[in-house]
Amino acid sequence: MVYGITGNTNKDKLWQPAADLIHWLQDETLSFCLDERVAAGLAERGLVATPTAESCTTDDLATTADLVLSFGGDGTLLNAAHQIGTRETPILGVNIGRLGFLTGTEVGDLEQTIRQIEDGLHEIEEREVLEATVNGQADPPRWALNDFVVAKSGSASMIDVRVHVDDYYLNDYWADGLIIATPTGSTAYSLAAGGPLLAPDSQSVVITPIAPHTLTTRPIVFPGRVEIALQVTTRGEPFLLAYDGTSDLIEGDGAEILIRRAAHGVRLVRLPGRGYFQTIRDKLSWGQR
Numbered sequence: 027m028v029y030g031i032t033g034n035t036n037k038d039k040l041w042q043p044a045a046d047l048i049h050w051l052q053d054e055t056l057s058f059c060l061d062e063r064v065a066a067g068l069a070e071r072g073l074v075a076t077p078t079a080e081s082c083t084t085d086d087l088a089t090t091a092d093l094v095l096s097f098g099g100d101g102t103l104l105n106a107a108h109q110i111g112t113r114e115t116p117i118l119g120v121n122i123g124r125l126g127f128l129t130g131t132e133v134g135d136l137e138q139t140i141r142q143i144e145d146g147l148h149e150i151e152e153r154e155v156l157e158a159t160v161n162g163q164a165d166p167p168r169w170a171l172n173d174f175v176v177a178k179s180g181s182a183s184m185i186d187v188r189v190h191v192d193d194y195y196l197n198d199y200w201a202d203g204l205i206i207a208t209p210t211g212s213t214a215y216s217l218a219a220g221g222p223l224l225a226p227d228s229q230s231v232v233i234t235p236i237a238p239h240t241l242t243t244r245p246i247v248f249p250g251r252v253e254i255a256l257q258v259t260t261r262g263e264p265f266l267l268a269y270d271g272t273s274d275l276i277e278g279d280g281a282e283i284l285i286r287r288a289a290h291g292v293r294l295v296r297l298p299g300r301g302y303f304q305t306i307r308d309k310l311s312w313g314q315r
Contacts (some may be wrong), residue, residue: 028082030091030115032061034098040064043133044097045073050137051215056144058082059090090115090262091297093143097133100172100214104270105294107171116150118143118295127213127309130295142297149296153210154250157288160267160274161281170269171292172211174285176256177203177236177266179275184239185265190255192197193246198259203266206254206285207232210292211305221245226302231287233261256283267296273298 029051045068051058056163059286060068065083068074083092088110094117099143111115119129120136131139135307142148157169160277165280169176178185187292189196207216209224217223222232231252234245248254258265264277307313 027057027090027254028090029056029058030061030087031058031064031138032087032096032109033064033104033120033122034102035063035067039133040097041067041071041073043120043122043136045071047136048074051140052078054091054139059084059087061087061128070304072292087298088115091115093118095120096129096134097122099126100128101271103128105188108270108272110292112290114293114296116293127305128210129293130297134182139297141234143295147298151226151294153292153294154208154229155288156206156208156231156285158267158269158283158285160276160283161278162284167268168267168274169288169290170211171208172214173205173207173251173272174217174283175203175205175215175236175266175268175269176190176258176283177300178260179264179266184260186259188259190257193255196233197243197302198244199243200234201237202234203233203245204256205234205236206256206265207234208250213296213309216245217241220248223306235309250287252286254285256285257281258283263314284314 060082062083062085064080068078068315069076088092091161096103097120106117118298120133121129122133155169155171187199205216209226209228212224216234219236222234229249230247231249235243262277267274267276
């Protein structure tokens with residue numbers, strides 16, 4: 027097993043745990059490779075010897091590593107997923123952030139976690155992702171593990187979005203924006219906007235309006251196999267299309283976006299006792315008085 031190590035290089039909390047892990051992996055004679063930005067930061071800080079950092083550095087974790095360790099929070103894991111792309115190398119999120127719905131272990135438990143992985147005491151969860159085309163164009167490729175968000179930009183007071191699901195007219199939304207979320211993304215922006223929680227394997231997708239003009243407009247859940255067509259009818263203003271932390275400014279009246287399930291997925295590592303429901307109870311303080 028070759029462990030790929032990446033992380034949020036903007037977080038001071040990354041460096042010492044990453045260095046400690048590398049030294050421990052060396053002591054245990056376990057193979058690893060480093061994201062080039064992490065390797066450079068460790069060497070600059072004198073936490074890992076430069077020859078070691080240079081010899082273990084790669085610009086392509088997905089082809090070098092058998093499993094990627096992502097130090098940070100959910101945003102860092104999303105970045106790692108997009109770095110890996112369609113090659114689906116399993117990812118274990120190591121939480122050094124706050125909530126960390128997607129992370130599979132805490133930084134203090136990492137050595138025990140790796141021993142469990144070496145003993146085969148882990149599972150791989152397959153998470154579905156969505157892909158989008160804009161005005162029939164699939165280039166650049168846009169896909170999301172969490173969600174796509176269509177939102178107003180600039181001084182626009184609202185955005186108007188007409189939605190069809192499998193060619194059936196659903197609604198015209200007047201709102202600050204519209205979220206199309208996977209089950210994985212149901213604990214992200216969609217949850218903050220009042221959307222429901224979806225179990226990771228529910229094979230569904232939720233449409234959640236952001237501050238809708240009509241108070242009776244509510245989130246709605248569909249099977250994950252549907253195609254969702256969005257037509258932005260707001261006149262005279264560009265709009266934002268955001269996906270997993272990346273934002274594109276889309277110009278043109280009547281722009282059309284088609285969202286469907288992607289052909290590839292994202293694979294997350296899960297350990298005994300760290301299932302979805304426990305994560306929800308822990309992160310949302312369910313059952314506490």
